[in-house]
Amino acid sequence: xxxxxxxxxxxxxxxxxxxxxxxxxxxxxxxxxxxxxxxxxxxxxxxxxxxxxxxxxxxxxxxxxxxxxxxxxxxxxxxxxxxxxxxxxxxxxxxxxxxxxxxxxxxxxxxxxxxxxxxxxxxxxxxxxxxxxxxxxxxxxxxxxxxxxxxxxxxxxxxxxxxxxxxxxxxxxxxxxxxxxxxxxxxxxxxxxxxxxxxxxxxxxxxxxxxxxxxxxxxxxxxxxxxxxxxxxxxxxxxxxxxxxxxxxxxxxxxxxxxxxxxxxxxxxxxxxxxxxxxxxxxxxxxxxxxxxxxxxxxxxxxxxxxxxxxxxxxxxxxxxx
Amino acid sequence: xxxxxxxxxxxxxxxxxxxxxxxxxxxxxxxxxxxxxxxxxxxxxxxxxxxxxxxxxxxxxxxxxxxxxxxxxxxxxxxxxxxxxxxxxxxxxxxxxxxxxxxxxxxxxxxxxxxxxxxxxxxxxxxxxxxxxxxxxxxxxxxxxxxxxxxxxxxxxxxxxxxxxxxxxxxxxxxxxxxxxxxxxxxxxxxxxxxxxxxxxxxxxxxxxxxxxxxxxxxxxxxxxxxxxxxxxxxxxxxxxxxxxxxxxxxxxxxxxxxxxxxxxxxxxxxxxxxxxxxxxxxxxxxxxxxxxxxxxxxxxxxxxxxxxxxxxxxxxxxxxx
Numbered sequence: 096x097x098x099x100x101x102x103x104x105x106x107x108x109x110x111x112x113x114x115x116x117x118x119x120x121x122x123x124x125x126x127x128x129x130x131x132x133x134x135x136x137x138x139x140x141x142x143x144x145x146x147x148x149x150x151x152x153x154x155x156x157x158x159x160x161x162x163x164x165x166x167x168x169x170x171x172x173x174x175x176x177x178x179x180x181x182x183x184x185x186x187x188x189x190x191x192x193x194x195x196x197x198x199x200x201x202x203x204x205x206x207x208x209x210x211x212x213x214x215x216x217x218x219x220x221x222x223x224x225x226x227x228x229x230x231x232x233x234x235x236x237x238x239x240x241x242x243x244x245x246x247x248x249x250x251x252x253x254x255x256x257x258x259x260x261x262x263x264x265x266x267x268x269x270x271x272x273x274x275x276x277x278x279x280x281x282x283x284x285x286x287x288x289x290x291x292x293x294x295x296x297x298x299x300x301x302x303x304x305x306x307x308x309x310x311x312x313x314x315x316x317x318x319x320x321x322x323x324x325x326x327x328x329x330x331x332x333x334x335x336x337x338x339x340x341x342x343x344x345x346x347x348x349x350x351x352x353x354x355x356x357x358x359x360x361x362x363x364x365x366x367x368x369x370x371x372x373x374x375x376x377x378x379x380x381x382x383x384x385x386x387x388x389x390x391x392x393x394x395x396x397x398x399x400x401x402x403x404x405x406x407x408x409x410x411x412x413x414x415x416x417x
Numbered sequence: 418x419x420x421x422x423x424x425x426x427x428x429x430x431x432x433x434x435x436x437x438x439x440x441x442x443x444x445x446x447x448x449x450x451x452x453x454x455x456x457x458x459x460x461x462x463x464x465x466x467x468x469x470x471x472x473x474x475x476x477x478x479x480x481x482x483x484x485x486x487x488x489x490x491x492x493x494x495x496x497x498x499x500x501x502x503x504x505x506x507x508x509x510x511x512x513x514x515x516x517x518x519x520x521x522x523x524x525x526x527x528x529x530x531x532x533x534x535x536x537x538x539x540x541x542x543x544x545x546x547x548x549x550x551x552x553x554x555x556x557x558x559x560x561x562x563x564x565x566x567x568x569x570x571x572x573x574x575x576x577x578x579x580x581x582x583x584x585x586x587x588x589x590x591x592x593x594x595x596x597x598x599x600x601x602x603x604x605x606x607x608x609x610x611x612x613x614x615x616x617x618x619x620x621x622x623x624x625x626x627x628x629x630x631x632x633x634x635x636x637x638x639x640x641x642x643x644x645x646x647x648x649x650x651x652x653x654x655x656x657x658x659x660x661x662x663x664x665x666x667x668x669x670x671x672x673x674x675x676x677x678x679x680x681x682x683x684x685x686x687x688x689x690x691x692x693x694x695x696x697x698x699x700x701x702x703x704x705x706x707x708x709x710x711x712x713x714x715x716x717x718x719x720x721x722x723x724x725x726x727x728x729x730x731x732x733x734x735x736x737x738x739x
Binding site: 120121124126127130131132139140142144146149150170177183184185215216217220221222223225227232234236239241243307322 | 442443446447448449450451452453454456459460461462463464465466467468469470471472492493494496497499503505506507509537538539540542543544545547549551553554556558561563564565628629644
């Protein structure tokens with residue numbers, strides 16, 4: 096089976112692509128995909144690579160790798176308030192393994208259907224296992240969420256719970272013994288994070304700046320502070336922790352994972368105080384838990400973390416590749 | 418130096434991006450790039466990965482790797498007749514090597530300036546050396562070149578010369594001894610192919626179907642035949658060969674490389690007989706050599722190669738990864 100048969104079998108025929116997909120003049124099988132962007136929308140694009148044994152264990156279930164690859168990229172669209180439209184996939188594989196490809200494409204497909212995004216092109220290559228996905232979304236120019244529009248005196252919210260994916264990584268590395276329910280929950284949070292795509296589009300009018308939490312809350316908040324030229328204070332006591340996290344770690348470790356762990360792909364959002372009630376109501380209607388974890392200030396001095404009212408010392412300020 | 422400093426130093430400050438780049442609302446440094454696509458244009462996108470020791474020698478000059486990474490992707494835009502606009506870059510590196518990054522970004526920059534395309538986003542990751550580039554271009558819907566619009570009775574042209582990049586690969590693998598001039602020429606053709614971006618936009622109204630020659634002429638012609646449901650006959654005697662190729666190989670080997678070698682990134686174009694004179698004139702005005710190498714037929718039986726009027730036996734029908 097050559098590269099062309101492989102693409103056909105696993106990615107073209109499997110339902111990932113559709114000849115009638117919205118806005119697609121020409122999908123997989125030509126030199127370029129040809130797309131019709133919507134008039135009066137900004138095109139939001141993000142390209143991310145996941146490398147085996149850096150971003151996921153090489154031996155992981157390929158369906159979960161497929162899910163994670165698309166979910167973490169969709170999270171970048173969520174962070175901009177964009178509606179998902181199309182994605183491209185560059186897949187580098189050490190060998191043509193039909194079982195792996197079948198699983199991987201099934202994982203991708205589940206997520207693509209859930210988020211209504213269509214595979215329009217890509218590339219397959221022989222080499223060490225890695226996956227690059229570029230997502231393409233659209234957003235009204237006035238509603239695009241960015242990192243550089245936060246102001247002093249705003250409230251800082253995060254969605255969901257934090258630290259769960261970092262707990263999964265600890266477990267993969269053999270550094271965590273926990274009960275089966277927590278183990279399953281952490282693993283699911285790592286491979287199947289919930290990109291807040293729909294919620295971000297609804298909440299965008301009430302949010303001044305946003306980022307998805309991939310590097311760790313404090314590090315990602317730091318990106319917003321730097322780009323918006325503000326400071327931020329976070330009350331670590333307020334970080335939303337899952338029951339599994341609370342059960343599996345002592346308090347200090349749990350807070351550390353939630354503050355710095357990364358990989359949760361929840362949203363961190365800045366909300367003006369005047370919009371607080373409306374924001375919380377809208378989030379509740381969407382069924383998305385949000386927690387008020389801090390506030391911004393005019394001091395351009397980075398991110399301060401408080402624990403029980405005292406400045407907190409943390410081991411790290413986020414996940415970094417280099 | 419962390420990931421963020423690295424991006425800033427080599428890709429943001431180096432001139433690859435510009436805050437005033439046409440159509441860019443927001444470039445590097447946020448979760449997504451935000452772009453303004455042109456009204457009434459199709460967006461053409463293509464994502465390709467280059468893996469060390471598969472697509473280029475790992476020890477190659479990083480500036481040449483940067484050039485090649487962008488040039489081969491621009492060639493996909495040429496094959497669709499699209500005008501380059503923006504690109505994203507996902508770079509996976511085994512270690513943070515400043516010299517390598519400086520060289521690589523300089524190579525990228527040279528090509529980006531030459532083709533007026535702007536870096537708008539991407540990702541850096543730790544892992545085995547590989548480079549994914551997605552290019553974004555725009556094309557009038559009526560002028561988009563595709564693989565599926567060729568008809569029977571058309572003339573098949575190729576640009577430039579063929580087989581030179583394959584000769585370079587032979588040399589990298591220690592299988593070719595040649596004179597210094599030829600060695601330099603082949604190496605340049607491999608690392609610095611000439612994406613026919615401008616020429617394709619001008620010639621598009623006279624061309625029914627096109628593909629860039631990455632897998633080898635016969636294999637790439639096969640893709641057009643399959644998608645357009647036609648057959649093609651190629652006169653191998655007519656394949657355009659460079660003086661270096663002729664000097665370095667016996668005739669049969671030279672023709673074999675030109676027919677099946679791949680990696681030249683020249684264009685293969687289908688032209689109606691009624692447009693022949695106009696096409697040749699327009700190509701001459703552009704200073705782009707074109708060679709008539711065959712014709713299409715209604716027999717949906719793939720690609721036939723003739724050598725001195727007899728059916729030719731070739732060792733392979735193109736480069737394939739798997």
